[in-house]
Amino acid sequence: MSFAPLAALLADPTRAAFCTALLDGRAWTxxxxxxxxxxxxxTASEHLSRLIAGGLLVEERQGRHRYVRLAGPTxxxxxEDLAGFAASTEGGGPPAPRSLREATRQSAExxxxxxxxxLAGRLGVAVTDALLDHGLLTDDAGLAVTExxxxxxxxxxxxxxxxxxxxxxxxxxxxxLDWTERRSHLGGALGAALxxxxxxxxxVERIGSGRALRVTADGDRxxxxxxxxxx
Amino acid sequence: MSFAPLAALLADPTRAAFCTALLDGRAWTxxxxxxxxxxxxxTASEHLSRLIAGGLLVEERQGRHRYVRLAGPTxxxxxEDLAGFAASTEGGGPPAPRSLREATRQSAExxxxxxxxxLAGRLGVAVTDALLDHGLLTDDAGLAVTExxxxxxxxxxxxxxxxxxxxxxxxxxxxxLDWTERRSHLGGALGAALxxxxxxxxxVERIGSGRALRVTADGDRxxxxxxxxxx
DNA sequence: GGCTCGTTTCGGTCCCGGCCGAAGTGTTCC
DNA sequence: GGAACACTTCGGCCGGGACCGAAACGAGCC
Numbered sequence: 380m381s382f383a384p385l386a387a388l389l390a391d392p393t394r395a396a397f398c399t400a401l402l403d404g405r406a407w408t409x410x411x412x413x414x415x416x417x418x419x420x421x422t423a424s425e426h427l428s429r430l431i432a433g434g435l436l437v438e439e440r441q442g443r444h445r446y447v448r449l450a451g452p453t454x455x456x457x458x459e460d461l462a463g464f465a466a467s468t469e470g471g472g473p474p475a476p477r478s479l480r481e482a483t484r485q486s487a488e489x490x491x492x493x494x495x496x497x498l499a500g501r502l503g504v505a506v507t508d509a510l511l512d513h514g515l516l517t518d519d520a521g522l523a524v525t526e527x528x529x530x531x532x533x534x535x536x537x538x539x540x541x542x543x544x545x546x547x548x549x550x551x552x553x554x555x556l557d558w559t560e561r562r563s564h565l566g567g568a569l570g571a572a573l574x575x576x577x578x579x580x581x582x583v584e585r586i587g588s589g590r591a592l593r594v595t596a597d598g599d600r601x602x603x604x605x606x607x608x609x610x
Numbered sequence: 611m612s613f614a615p616l617a618a619l620l621a622d623p624t625r626a627a628f629c630t631a632l633l634d635g636r637a638w639t640x641x642x643x644x645x646x647x648x649x650x651x652x653t654a655s656e657h658l659s660r661l662i663a664g665g666l667l668v669e670e671r672q673g674r675h676r677y678v679r680l681a682g683p684t685x686x687x688x689x690e691d692l693a694g695f696a697a698s699t700e701g702g703g704p705p706a707p708r709s710l711r712e713a714t715r716q717s718a719e720x721x722x723x724x725x726x727x728x729l730a731g732r733l734g735v736a737v738t739d740a741l742l743d744h745g746l747l748t749d750d751a752g753l754a755v756t757e758x759x760x761x762x763x764x765x766x767x768x769x770x771x772x773x774x775x776x777x778x779x780x781x782x783x784x785x786x787l788d789w790t791e792r793r794s795h796l797g798g799a800l801g802a803a804l805x806x807x808x809x810x811x812x813x814v815e816r817i818g819s820g821r822a823l824r825v826t827a828d829g830d831r832x833x834x835x836x837x838x839x840x841x
Numbered sequence: 842g843g844c845t846c847g848t849t850t851c852g853g854t855c856c857c858g859g860c861c862g863a864a865g866t867g868t869t870c871c
Numbered sequence: 872g873g874a875a876c877a878c879t880t881c882g883g884c885c886g887g888g889a890c891c892g893a894a895a896c897g898a899g900c901c
Contacts, residue, residue: 382696383626389617434699443898465613468665674868674877
């Protein structure tokens with residue numbers, strides 16, 4: 380009935396840190412999250428149980444590991460919206476990096492990263508802009524795929540979900556506010572499909588264990604030839 | 611940086627009840643909210659101060675009353691998304707197709723809705739423009755009602771508050787910026803009177819419990835005949 | 842069987858914050 | 872001026888929950 384219990388799950392700094400880390404769309408073990416958030420494993424375990432019980436996370440147990448990830452795109456957008464609003468009111472940009480490691484990570488993430496299951500950072504924004512410039516997407520009356528866009532996607536062998544956005548939950552395209560770029564980029568099922576394609580075809584690859592991505596030489600060429608994106 | 615403080619604002623049952631009540635887009639007094647939520651006035655006062663400090667609510671002080679309302683459509687959608695997710699996981703809500711519902715609701719709100727206690731959306735802007743076009747309102751040196759306007763209002767039997775604008779808090783007319791239309795529309799006591807009239811005479815009716823309005827067939831005719839408004 | 846390691850459960854501490862009532866401030870009405 | 876009213880501030884009470892360390896559990900490895 381009330382949304383207070385749900386909000387309470389997100390109201391704790393440690394749990395919020397978990398959710399933020401999980402926004403990269405991958406599964407983390409309980410211990411990784413505990414270390415990343417700076418709490419004891421026992422504390423993390425309790426938090427995870429609550430988040431799972433609340434439907435925000437799902438778990439997969441493998442041997443002695445407990446992998447958790449966000450329960451779905453709905454959760455991801457909820458958290459993004461929350462973070463976006465918080466950033467817009469508290470005015471704070473990204474926190475000042477406290478170490479060289481941190482600064483490196485931040486600049487890598489600002490360049491290219493995953494935002495749950497789609498591309499974000501300057502790469503995500505550039506791709507979105509290019510799609511709009513080429514008339515593959517339109518922003519009249521809300522973001523939408525044009526006919527040319529559908530043809531282009533078919534030509535690139537990028538497959539879309541069968542019946543997107545009709546009664547079944549997920550919108551085909553969604554504008555996702557990026558709180559580092561302060562710009563919108565492409566989310567939704569199409570954003571996810573593009574990201575998947577980019578990873579499958581090795582246009583981008585993950586850097587380390589975080590959400591940061593590196594654009595490969597192949598990817599650089601592909602983006603330039605297909606979309607005129609120059610990074 | 612983190613969204614935890616924002617979520618904490620929404621994590622208290624009493625504050626959640628406030629936000630839910632305010633989702634109708636109207637302004638409530640602190641006392642009304644306290645009674646509605648079943649807490650002492652002093653408790654409500656503290657909650658409101660926190661919600662306002664957090665940017666979720668804005669206040670308008672009028673005499674000994676403290677009116678609060680949601681800070682804007684962004685807050686409204688944030689709360690609606692939270693409530694929607696909570697309903698979907700806790701099984702309380704109907705398994706309604708959320709995206710379609712959402713799209714329908716949004717387009718309905720863009721068409722016509724209440725903003726505090728007056729009309730907003732395309733309907734509100736259209737009515738305000740019509741009043742200006744017909745010389746019933748003037749925008750020279752601030753919005754004001756003309757003599758013709760007073761006569762017209764009297765002819766329509768639209769009654770204004772007895773002592774409008776004289777030291778007692780509320781101005782007769784007020785320009786209210788519409789976030790979605792990016793246009794000003796008519797607020798203040800007159801805006802409220804018009805909205806009240808429209809509801810009383812069944813020119814518009816609330817859709818469900820939200821802020822969206824539907825223009826009835828009667829309303830469509832009345833608006834066209836009285837103001838030349840064609841939607 | 843022992844050992845390590847990731848995770849969980851439990852007991853205990855501590856602090857945050859929601860709540861109220863009483864008193865204080867400012868406004869309106871008579 | 873005085874009374875009623877809406878709201879606010881303050882002090883004090885109390886419960887929930889975040890946290891940790893110690894110990895238990897269970898999987899994998901030797």
